[in-house]
Amino acid sequence: MQQNQAQSMSIHAEHLQQQSLQQLNQPEVIEDSVLMVREANHWITEARDAAIPKMLFGKFWHQGEVCILFADSNLGKSILAVQIADAITKGSANAPFDVEAEAQTVVYCDFELTDKQFEARYSQDYTNHYQFMPGFLRAKINPDIELPNGFDDFDQYLIYDLERTVVATNAKVLIIDNLTYLRNETEQANGALPLMKELKNLKNKHGLSILVLAHTPKRDLTQPITRNHLQGSKMLMNFCDSAFAIGESNADSTLRYLKQIKQRNTEQVYGESNVCLCRISKPYNFLHYSFVGFGHEWQQLEDRQKSLTDIELLQQAMQLREEGLTLRQIGTTMGISHQKVDRILKAA
Template identity: 45%
Template sequence: MENYIQNKKFDTPHSEGFLIIKSANEWIDEAKTKPIPKRIFGPFWYEEELCILFADTNQGKSLLAVQIIDSVTKGVSTLGIEMELKASKVIYFDLELTAKQFEMRYAQYDQEQDILFDHFEFSEHFLRAEINPYGHDESIEEYETYLFKEIETQTSKSGAKILVIDNLSCVISDNEKARNTTPFLIRLNNLKKMHGWSILLIAHTPKRNLFAPISRNDIQGSKSFINLIDSCFAVGESQKDPSIKYLKQIKVRYGAFQFPTENVMVCKIGKETNFSSFRFLEFGKESDHLKQFNLTNKGQIKSKAYELKEEGHSNVKIAQMLGVSEGAVRKWLKQVEAED
C-alpha cells in the first residue's frame, strides 16, 4: 500500500471520491494560482471565509450586517474599516423581518401624519430574500433541508458570491446541540469551497455573564463548532450606555487579532436620518464596558460566586471573573453552602 501511495500521481478529479489526496507541494502549487483573499469587513471577514457574527438579542446584529452589505455593494468602506472589493453583488437571506419591518429601519417616520418618507437608497447589487410562507410542501421534504437547498439555488441563480444568512435560529430548529449545528456548518463550508462564496452567518448568544469578557463559550450552540468556521466576531453591549456597542474579534485565520479584548472597536448605534447604523466612537478596553461588582457588598459577591459555580464555572474562572483570589472563592462557596 505504501509503495502504491508513493508511486501514484494524485490528479484525481473531484467527482471520483470523497477525499482528494495530493502531495503538500501540489496543494501549494494549486494555491499559487488563486489570489490572496481581500478584506470584506476589515480584519473581521475576508473573501471566501465562513464567518459568524453573534450577539445577544437586540444588540444590532442585523443592523451591522446590512451596514456591511451596503458597504460591499457600493464599493465603499464603513466604520473606517478597510474594504478591498469593488462594488459587488450580495444576497441577504433575511429570515426574521418582514418587508415592512425592514423598510421602517431605512426611512424617516413622520409621527403626526403616521407615514414613512425619505427612504434610504440601497445599491441594485443588494438583493434581499425572505421566506415565502406558501413555498414549502412539508409532505415532500423536511423544512430545514428544503431551506438549505433554496439558499444554495437562489444564491447560484443570483450570481452573487457573497451571502449573509440572518440567522442561525431560523435555519436550524434546535441549534443548542452540536449534533444539529455541526452538519449544517459542514454543508456551508462545502458550498464555500465549491462555489468560492463568502458567507456571513448571524447567530445569537444565550444569556451570558455580563461581568465576563465575550468568548467563544458564549456563541449559541456548542463552542466546539467554532473550529468549523474561518472567522468569528461579536457585538457586545456597554454597561455604561445601552446605545454603546463594541466589536470584538473571537477567531481569525487570515491576518492577526486587531480587535481583541484589549482593543475593541467602540461604536454608538442609532438612526440620525433614514439609516439605522453603527457609528465609530473610539478604541477601548472591553473591561471598561463590562458590568462591575460593588466590592463593598460581600453578600452580593458571595451570591454571585455561587451563581457562577452553579453555571458550571471552575473556582479559578470565578476568581478571574470577580477579580479576587481562588482561595476567597472557595471560602465563600463553603459559607453559602453552610447557610443553605
Template identity: 40%
Template structure:
C-alpha cells in the same frame, strides 16, 4: 537433540485468514500527492485572499457574528452588506473587493419594520444598491409543496437556486437561530445547517456571514466563544467569529470584538483593543458609527467579591476541561480571556 526447526516458516496465507483484507476502492481519479514546493508554486497562481471586513472576515470564508437580543447585530449586518454591495469600506473595516451581489436572508423583520429602519419621517426611503437582495423564505409554502422532503434538503435546494438566480458572491443568514427552530425532528439541525453552509462556500466559492443569538451572559466578564450557544460545535465550522457587546455604563454604546481570528487574518480587536461604536440614524439609514479603540474592561460591569470568586471557580473548571481536550495554553487563553496573551493566568488556574 532437536528434531525440528524451532523457527516456524512464515505462512502469509495463514495471516490473511486471521485478518480481514482491507477493502479496495477506485482511486484512479484521485489527484496525485503534491510536494510542499508544488503546493507553494500552485498557490502563487491562485487569486489573492481579499478582505471583506478588514482582518476579521476574508473572502471565501464562513464567519459567525453573535450578540444578545437587542444589541444591534442585524443593524450591523445590514450596514456591512450594504457596503459590500457598493464596494465600500464599513466603519473601520477595509473592503478590498469591487461591488459584489449580496443575498441577505432576513428572518427577523417584516416589510414594514424594514421600511421603518430605512426611511425618515418625511417619507424618504434609503436607496440600496441593486446588487443587494434581501428577503425571507416562505417555509410553510416550501414544506407544503414538498411534504415528504427533509427540511434541510428543501432549505439548501432553495438557497442554491437563489444563488444561481442572483449570482450572489456573499450570503448573510439572519439568523441561524430561526433556521434551527424550523425542524422539531432533528436535534442536530444547527450542525447540519453549518455543515451545508460550508459545502455551499466550497461549491460556489462564496463568502458567508451567519448571525446567531447568545444566551444571557454575565456582563462583568469579557465576551468569549463560550457565549455562543453550541460554541464548541458551531465555531468548529466557522473560519472566524466575532461579537458585539453592550456597554454596562451607557446604553447607547456598543463594542465590537474578534472572538476567533481568521487563519488568513490577524487577531487585532481582542480584549485589550475592542472597537467602541454606537448605533446612529443618518437620515434614512440606520447604521453603526465608529468612536474609538478601547479596552473591553471599560465596558464591563464591576463584579462583586462573590461574583469574582465564582468567576474564578468557573474559569478554573473550564481551563482544566479545555486542557483535558488537548487545547494549548494559547487556545485556552483566547477562550477564557478573549486574548492570546494571558498564558500565565491560564497556568495559575491549572495549578489549583
C-alpha cells in the same frame, strides 16, 4: 583531452545516480478518493496562483470565509449586517470596517424583520427612503410555500433554495439573519454539525463568502466575551473560518463594542485589549453603527463588586421587609434612603 572526457563521463554518471536515487525516493501516485494526496509544494503552487482573500468587513470578515456574528438579543446584529451588505454592494466603507473587494451582489436572507420594520429603519418616518444599490437583494420566508416532494423537512428545502438563489443571482456573498431559521437545534451538536457542513459545502462549491448571525445564551456580564458564549459553540466554532461578537457597554448603554473571536486570514487585531467602540445612530434615513474609537473590553464590562453589592442589598431589604419593618425603618437600618429601599424591593 582524455582528462576532460573522463570528467564529463564522471559528471554524467553522478547525474544518473542522482536520478536513480530520486526515483527510488519518489512516492507512488495515490489515486484520489476521500483524500487528495499531493506533495506539499503542489499545494503551495496552487495557492500561489489563487487570489489573496480581500476584506469584506475590515479584519473581521474576508472573502471565502464562513463567518459568524453573534450577540445577545436587541444589540443590533441585524442593523450591522445590513450595513455590511450595503457596503459590499458599493465596494467601499469607512475605516476600520474597510471593504477591499470590488462592489458585488449580496443576497441578504432576512428572517427577522417584517417589510414595514425594514422600511422604518431605512427611511425618515416612512418617507425619504434610503436607496440601496441594485445588487442588494433581500430575501424573506414565503409563508404560503408547501414542502415539495423529495424533501424530508423544511430545513433541507431551505438549504436547497439558498443554493438555487445563489446560482440564479450569481451572488458570491450570502448573509443569513439568523441561524435559528436554518436549524431548530443549533445549540445541540447534532443540529450544528450538519448545518455547518452544508454551509461549508455551499461555500466551496460556489466560491461564496457567508456571514451567519447567531444568538448568545444569557451570560455573565462581568466576564469577557469568548467562543463559549455562542449557542452550539463547539461545533459552530470548529467549522467556521472566522467569528466576531457584539457586546453592550456597561459604561455607556448607547455604546456597542465589536470583538474578534476567531480568525484565519489575519492576526487578531481587535481582541480584548483593542475592541472597536461604536454607537448606533440614524442621522437621516439609514440606521447604522458609527465608529467611535478603540478601547479595552474590561472597561465595558459590568463591575463584579457592584453587582454583588446590589444582590446583597436586595437580600437584606427583602429579609427586613419580611420582618415587618417599614421602608423608612429598612432605610435607617441599611443606611440608605427609603426611596432606594422602595426601588430595590420593586425591582425584586
